[in-house]
């Protein structure tokens with residue numbers, strides 16, 4: 588038996604509000620939801636403009652969806668103090684950037700939970716939205732933005748890539764029709780049997796032009812060493828009119844150099860999306876699972 592040391596029960600640390608720069612001062616529990624009353628820990632009472640001290644003026648409330656306990660949505664009601672500058676008369680509010688991005692409706696903890704839910708647990712966007720107690724579109728755009736921020740906006744991600752594949756997914760269904768996204772996947776680790784594939788980029792649209800344009804935007808030196816593998820959902824890629832787009836890296840530039848069959852390129856542990864092409868909104872992010880994702 589391990590020897591546990593117990594501290595006093597503490598809602599702030601239990602709900603990881605301390606990581607958001609918040610302190611819990613109250614709770615309201617219903618069967619269906621929990622509401623936490625939170626305060627911003629950092630005082631922030633020096634004027635951002637002239638540096639004079641401010642005096643408290645009033646408070647405003649910022650509502651944030653937070654990670655749920657079980658499936659009960661948790662809402663943070665963050666009381667944000669506003670100050671009036673005694674020097675220049677400007678008004679500002681306490682910085683809540685640690686708790687959530689500006690104008691966001693979901694806390695950073697909630698975002699982390701949502702992304703982990705979709706990437707690691709394969710939850711649907713609907714399920715995540717229900718857990719957070721927010722609208723589908725709110726969850727969808729927040730998770731996409733967070734996914735891009737955490738996993739894709741890494742300038743070094745194109746380094747050492749030699750094989751890429753792409754696939755088309757329906758990301759959202761609307762009354763005006765479906766929205767498509769083309770995902771670009773780094774298959775280098777699969778070819779070299781050093782690891783799973785990983786997500787490299789997401790491009791709006793499903794057309795061959797979308798992918799062609801994406802390739803055109805890459806530096807020539809990079810394209811010169813890249814092979815493109817056609818994946819199941821993107822038959823257009825097999826079209827010979829792609830020839831020449833890639834330069835000399837694939838010999839005569841014809842595509843694909845490697846057969847798209849999974850058995851030819853080795854195991855593709857993270858290509859759930861290729862099996863589920865155009866059937867699931869969450870599939871795009873399933874590709875993220877193959878990346879170096881950490882839920883923390």
Ligand SMILES: [Zn+2]
Pocket residue numbers: 634635636637638639672673674675676677
């Ligand atoms: Zn001032």
